Amino acid sequence: MMFDLPNHDALYKALLARDPAYDGRAYVCVSSTGVFCRLTCPARKPKSENCTFFASIGECIEAGYRACKRCHPLAPAAEADPAIAALLAALDERPDIRWSERHIAQMGFDLSTVRRSFKRQFGMTFLEMARQRRLREGFEVLSQGDKVIDAQHSASFDSPSAFRAAFARPLGSAPADLRKGGFLRADWITSPLGDMIAVSSASHLHLLEFVEHKALPRELSRLREFAKGDLGLGRYSPTDQVEAELTAFYSGQNPSFETPLAFHGSAFTKDVWHALCDIPAGETRTYSELARTIGRPSAIRAVARANGANQIALLVPCHRVLGADGALTGYGGGLWRKQKLIEIERQYQKGHAHDPS
Template sequence: MMFDLPDDETLYAALLGRDPAWDGRAWVGVSSTGVFCRLTCPARKPKRENCTFFDTMGGAIEAGYRACKRCHPMAPAAEGEPAVKALLAALEADPARRWAEGDVAAMGFELSTVRRAFKRHFGMTFLEMARLARLRAGGAELVGGASVIEAQMEAGYASGSAFRAAFAGWTGLAPGAFVKDAVLRADWIETPMGAMVAVASEGALHLLEFTERKALPAELAVLRRDAKGSLGFGRFGPTDRIEREISDFMSGVSAEFVTPLRPLGTPFSREVWRALRMIPAGETRSYGQLARDMGRVDATRAVARANGANPIAIVIPCHRVLGEDGSLTGYGGGLWRKQKLIELERGFAAQINEMGEK
C-alpha cells in the first residue's frame, strides 16, 4: 500500500538523485505530462507539486498515467517474463486492439500464468490494462465533441454495441445516453492523484469523483434520473472553478473551496456532508466523534453510511474520517489517496500554526 512507502520528500529526493535502490519498489506519476516513470528516469525532473508516488505500476495506470517512453517503467518487469514482454510489446504496437483471452492463448501463453504475472507486476490483468487505455481514449473523444462512432473507433472497438457495453460498464451509462446541450455536463479533470470526473450545472458542482471509483456508475445514473435524462459531456463555469481550486489544493496553495455545491442526497446525508466541511484541514474525526459533533450520538452507523455515499470527493472531505482506532478504513478513491490527502492537509495545518505564532 502507498502508506507503507517512506514519505514523499524521501521519494522525491530519490527521484532527483536517480537512486537505483527504488527500482521496482516505487514509481512516480507526473501530472504535467500524464506519464509515470521509474525514479531513475533520465528525463528532466518534474516539480515536486506535479509528483504522485505509487507502490505499484497498476496504481499509476488506474490513476490515469501512461508509461514513460524514456525510462520504460514496465520493461524491468517484462525482462524476466517472456509472456509479459511479448504482450506489452503487442499492446504498444497496436494500443487500439480489442484483446480477448483467445488472443493471448493464440500467442502460445497459458492464461492463468499470464494473469498471475500481470497481477504480480502491475496489480491488474493484461486485459484490464488494455481495456482501461482504450476506454479512456474513447471517453476523451466524446468530451471533445466527437460522435459515438468516432469515439468507438478511437477506442479500437470494431463493434458499436461492444463499445457501448464497455463504456456503460465503466460509467454506468451508454455513450448515447449523454445528450447535447444538457443541463448537467460531465468532464474530466486531471490531478496529481489521477483523473477525476466532474459533473456540473450552470450554477453548481453536483459530482466530483476519481474515475475508477466503483460507485461512479450508480452516482451518474442517479444524477441523470434527477435531471430527467439531461446529462451530457462538456463543462460549465463551476467545473472550471473547481479545477482551479483542486489544483491550488494539491499544490499546497490553498485548502479553501468556494465553488457552489449541490450534491444529491437525503436531508440527513446533507447534514452529515455539512458537518464534514466543518472539520478543519489537517484534522480528523472518528465516525463516533462526527456523530457526537452533530448531536446524533446514536447515529454512528448512519453517519458512516452517509460519509461513504458522499458524491463530491475532497471538497466534502470524507477522507478526514477515520476508524475509532485511528485506522484509515475504507475510501472510494483508494486508501493510498486517503493517506496522501491527510498528509497534504497536515501541511496546511502547519502553515496556519506558523502564521498564528507570528
C-alpha cells in the same frame, strides 16, 4: 510499504538531480502529461506542483498514468518476465485490438500465469489495463463532440453494442444518450490518485468520483433524473476550478477548496456533509464524533450511511472519518486511497503546512 518514501521536496530534488539511488524505489507521476517516469528520466523536468511520487509502478498505473517512453519504467518488470514484455509490447504496437483471453492464448501464454504475473507486478490484469486505455480514448473522442461511431472505433470495439455496454459500466449511460453540452456536463479529470469523473452545472460542482467507484453509475443516473435527462459531455467553470484546486491540494500548496458545491440529499444528509467539510485537513473523526457534531449522538448508523452516500470525493472529505477503534473503514474510492489521502493531509496539520512529508 506505501509511505516509506522521503517527503515531496526531497524526492523532487532527487528528480532534478536524476539521482540513481532512487531508481526502482520511487516513481514520479506528472499530471500535465499523464505519464509516470523513473526519477532518472532524461526528459525535461516537470514543475513540482505537477508531480506526485509513488513507491511502486502498480500505484502509478492504478492512478491512471501511462509509462514514459523515454525512461521505460516498465522495463525491469518486462525483462524479468518474458510474458509481460511481450504483452506490453503488443499493447503498444496494436492499439486497434480489442484484447481478450483468446489473443493471449494465441500468443502462446497460459492465461492464469499471465493473470497472476500482471496482478503481482501492477495490481491489475492485462485485460483490465487494455480496457481502461480503450475506454479513456473513447471518452476523450466523445467529449470533443465526435460521433459515437468515431469513439467506438477510437476505443477499438468491434460493435456499437459492445462499446455501449462497456461505456455504460463507468458512466451509467449508453454513449448515444450523452451529447456535447447540457445543463449538467461530465468530464474526465486526471489526478495523482487516479482518473475521476466531474459533473458540473454552470455554477456548481455536482459530482466528483473516481472512475471505478461502484456507485458511480447509480449516482450519474440520479443526476440525469435531476437534470431531466439533460446531462451531456464537456465542462463548465466549476470543473476547471476543482481541477486547479486538486493540483494545489496534491502538491502541498493549499488544503482548501472553494469550488461551489451542489448537494443532492435529505436535510439530515446535507447536515452530515457540511460537518464533513468542517473537519480540518490533517485531522480525522469517528462516526460517533460526527454524530455528536450535528447534534444527533444516537444516529451513528445514519451518519455512516450519509457519509457513504457522498458523491463529491475529497471536497466533502468522507475519507477523514474512521471507525471507533481508529481503523480505516469502507471508502468507495478504495481503502488504499483513503490511507493515501490521510497521509497526504498530514502535511496540512498546524505547524507543518510547508513540510509535505
